[in-house]
Amino acid sequence: MSTSYSLTHVNANGEANMVDVSDKAVTHRVAIASGQVLMQPSTLKMIKDNSHKKGDVLAIARIAGIQAAKKCGDLIPLCHPLMLTKVQIDFEFASDSSGLIIHGLCKLDGKTGVEMEALTAVSVACLTIFDMCKAVDPGMIISNIHVREKQGGKTGHWQRETNDRQG
Known part of the structure; x- marks a missing residue:
């Protein structure tokens, strides 16, 4: 899979540059990202049974992920602030x-993609799970955060192949 792309966040002088999207068409855009938190079976059971003394781990992680997607433009220096129309966090x-x-879906009708928002949502949901459970399982591992699928824009529909970098 050898595709050549040029970096768009760097100008001709090598300086950081927010991409000008003013001439791009508004299209319906969707991105789905995923990640995982590896943990002890007893920690997973505690989450599943909703028996954690701090409360409903999945509900808090879901809210954190949604909030993170909405704040992506504030967190990633060259991301455009976006008017998201849907953010969804699901757990498996x-x-x-x-x-x-953890799966995160972001949607909008706009001029730029929502991959960063989906990745940020998943990342913060994973971090929230870690934060809430670290006292009972400090050895948890957050891993495999990746974009699974994107739709819209000039590149159209893209989907990760299942064997593509262990995604």
């Missing part, structure tokens, strides 16, 4: 009880 319990898989 790993079948082998090794942890949680």
Whole structure:
């Protein structure tokens, strides 16, 4: 998979540059990202049973992920602030009880993609799970955060192949 791209966030002088999207067409854009938090089976059971003394881990992580997507333009220096029309965070319990898989979906009608918002949502949801559970399982591992799919814009529909970099 060898595709050549030029860096758009650097101007001709090599300086950081926010991309000018004023001439781009407004299209419906969607991005889906995923990540995982690996943990002890007992920690996963505590989350699943909603028996954590700090409260509902998944509800808090969901809210954190949604808030993070909305703040992406404030966190990533050259990201455009976007008017998101949908942010959704879903959780999947790993079948082998090794942890949680987090999925984030972001949508909008706009001139630039929402991949960074989806990645930020998933990242912060993972961090929130870690924060809430670190006292009972400090060895948790956050991993495999990646874009699974994107739609819209000039590149159209893109979907990660299942064997593409272990995604």
